[in-house]
Amino acid sequence: MAKDSLNQFFAFLWKAKEDVAEEEDHMHVVAISLFVTLLCACIVLGHLLEENRWMNESITALLLGLVSGFIVLVTSKGASSRVLQFNEELFFIYLLPPIIFNAGFQVKKKQFFRNFVAIMLFGVVGVFISFAIITVGTRYLFPKLGLTGLQISDYLAIGTIFSATDSVCVLQVLNQDATPLLYSLVFGEGVVNDATSVVLFRAVQKFDFADFTALEALLILGNFLYLFLTSTLLGILTGLLSAYIIKTLYFGRHSTDREIAIMTLMAYLSYILAELFSLSGILTVFFCGIVMSHYTWHNVTERSRVTTKHAFASMSFIAETFIFLYVGMDALDIDKWKTTSTSASQSLGVVVILLVLVLVGRAAFVFPLSALSNRIHKSGVTNISFRQQIIIWWAGLMRGAVSIALAFNQFTISGDTKNPDHATAITSTIGVVLFSTVVFGMFSKPLIGWLIPVGHGTVSDSDEAPPSPKGGLFFRPDLQAPLLEDGNRRASFYDGVHFTIQGMGRTSSIQALLGAPASTIHHFWRSFDDSYMRPVFGGRGFVPIVPSSIEEEDHN
């Protein structure tokens, strides 16, 4: 009998706990349904607004998110605006990796490495300058507005949160095919400055700034170099391993699915391993993408090539849209707005101060560092004109989901805070992100059109994996067409392009030997790649059997 009543007790307990679990599950299903529906709406709206020069996909998603958040707020009578709480893990573990990997996978490698010095200047030195200006500025100005509850570590965190460019926003505003130099500079900066801000953010949380010495500054620098090199190396090694595995085992003979699956999984593995070892996952997965597009992509079958190119781009597209929708819906987070004790004018003041500091902080390094970069590259290959400097300044002003995620990390405990000044920090971060994305974002396309008329862009190089029609705004008929038309013809077409450009590269690199050192490095890299790397890891023209589809099928 005792056992029976025990069983009844367990049954009761189980029922009660199950009801709670079921309720939670149901809310989750509701949230997913809403988000997927809104994502579909975003895509359709984005398509309809394609021709509009003021709008882009991120602004559409952000506004749609705001509107839906408002509707949820009204229908729930002010109880809640959030269907899903902003979740750092969801953002850093699931949404960010496909975006950055795809960027590395589709980036124009030659353009990127040619501008490497300028990118490093912007991404490292620039972030430190911007960080110093924002930290000092807020430390000096916030107390004047009556915001006294923040400590020195909070101001340092605010400095790192607002000093880094959001690479996801850059992808929306600049186009790789229309303005390759600007894209590689600003997006490259965005990737590198992630590593910088990770180091800075950790340093801010760890070091005791009461007795800050020159030694500590050196430690931060050393830490940065270590992080940069190890993260890059991990990405390159994972990429090479994937190339080696696919080349050696030659999956395609049996299954296209396996090739695609192993490429996707190993790309993700590079990111998650970097996170596991507390490195910069963004740097790692970016370099993994570059290596995969240079070696692995050429070792798989034609079908896998088409599939990976478009599937990665689509995943990235969905993740980007999701992030902006998410930020939009989260903006009306009523709990934070209630917790903050500042008045409306104070809040506005904080947002304005932050925006001005972001503008000033960025101007303070873009123009001097561009001049420095022009002085280093005397050859004029990557000379950054003043008009281009203005665009670099403007296009890097947007702050996005990374800022929000870092602010949540610094100022909340699992998304909640009871400290009114911390709540203010969160709400003003959201304010800055909304304003910068919508207003700065809206003026970007017209500004670029005004400063750099069509046809005035830098000559783009074709010696790359074909670009994806990202955002769908600019097609490159010369490279897109063959992909659709004819698999075999395409291969030969590409080989043609390849050899032409390689030939050109060799001629010009002899001249370059006398002038710019960048081209020489490129030339040596090409020789090394052709002699040692490609025979082992594959790559264009180095795959053992050309995957001629018909032959392959016949053998099975």
Place this chain on the structure above:
Amino acid sequence: MAKDSLNQFFAFLWKAKEDVAEEEDHMHVVAISLFVTLLCACIVLGHLLEENRWMNESITALLLGLVSGFIVLVTSKGASSRVLQFNEELFFIYLLPPIIFNAGFQVKKKQFFRNFVAIMLFGVVGVFISFAIITVGTRYLFPKLGLTGLQISDYLAIGTIFSATDSVCVLQVLNQDATPLLYSLVFGEGVVNDATSVVLFRAVQKFDFADFTALEALLILGNFLYLFLTSTLLGILTGLLSAYIIKTLYFGRHSTDREIAIMTLMAYLSYILAELFSLSGILTVFFCGIVMSHYTWHNVTERSRVTTKHAFASMSFIAETFIFLYVGMDALDIDKWKTTSTSASQSLGVVVILLVLVLVGRAAFVFPLSALSNRIHKSGVTNISFRQQIIIWWAGLMRGAVSIALAFNQFTISGDTKNPDHATAITSTIGVVLFSTVVFGMFSKPLIGWLIPVGHGTVSDSDEAPPSPKGGLFFRPDLQAPLLEDGNRRASFYDGVHFTIQGMGRTSSIQALLGAPASTIHHFWRSFDDSYMRPVFGGRGFVPIVPSSIEEEDHN
């Protein structure tokens, strides 16, 4: 001062809570790293074991999971074997939908609808028969082993848990291209019997079986019909909506990414909406896949077609491998084994009883219902031979992750249980799943090879979306080759096949009018489809502008 100390208090609280959150985050990252690494290992091993007739991908993944679970158990000194706890939500919300959608997307539609009556017989009547035998059998035999703690509702739950075939396992064992009739029968049954077991499982948890009347039985039947029809309708409507949106807006003109994204998102939307309305998501997403492959797939550009076909197949492949790995790792769940109070011989007895009942329960409906089906289809088109009946019986014996998920739902509270008999129910479910997947699975390929020698299979129909090289074992050179070779040539090639077969279909359907009613239905459906559906929703030969890639690019 009060504010300062309050701030310090919050800082302390925040630090403590953050440490816990960080610890959890880190464990999560470790788990993901391990899983992704093991997934890569599974794919490589699966490739190397390709030629082995005893192994398949699911057995490899299951064994690899067991081995890793054992290593974790040993290295953690028996503290834990689970890196990730089995999570119903992860399974039902994220892993199952891509698998079932892909099955619908790649299924041979003609074959499926031709065998519709037999599939419904197996999937509905069969499950009820099997359910009755297993429930009565366990109710009678378990107390004889000393297992007295289970109530009548538990026995009914065990009946539903073990009466349904696991459609994921079926995909691994049967091959659509080699044995299309068997595949469509057993896999179709697997999809339909999910709806049946959802109804049964809910009925078991809801109804009071103390005063079970004929009215209640009728209610269950009515409930089933409602669930079946609404789920199917939802899937068809979502599929048609996606076709209509893509045909009307014609995304491809601007962006391939958008087409792929909207197809993926709407497929998932159908599943999550079904879950939202408490329908059978599996049925919904299966029919959504069928409709999408019939209409939507033909409305997108060539690139999107190649990409969706292979990307969906790869997603499904990753999800399948993940599930088996997961089940394998979870099998050594030490807590459950500790909680169960039964001896080793008792546990073995329970597993043996369950396995015998599964064998008997399935035999009790496969052979009589096959005879019934043969009697209904007198024409002989879908006559099921005795050898085929044996394979249908054998290939449907495997129980997989769905059984485990349902067992966790019935016998645990968020994965934990303190009741020893409930723990026994969980451990023996795991035992049955492991044994049936590994042992029954291993003998499946040799059994099929022995009973149906190559070339003895039913003639396959070609009037379908090209099959994906699922599992990579069987290629169909006639349909695969053109996909790789030449987009334009391929389109005309397909149109040729299409019209030929349509012509054949029309001739034979006049003869069929006198004989089998199934062909007549098919003929009427074709006329209806061509006159009313395709002009609105697109489909092969009904897309407004043939997406000739070059023209398209030139317009941009």
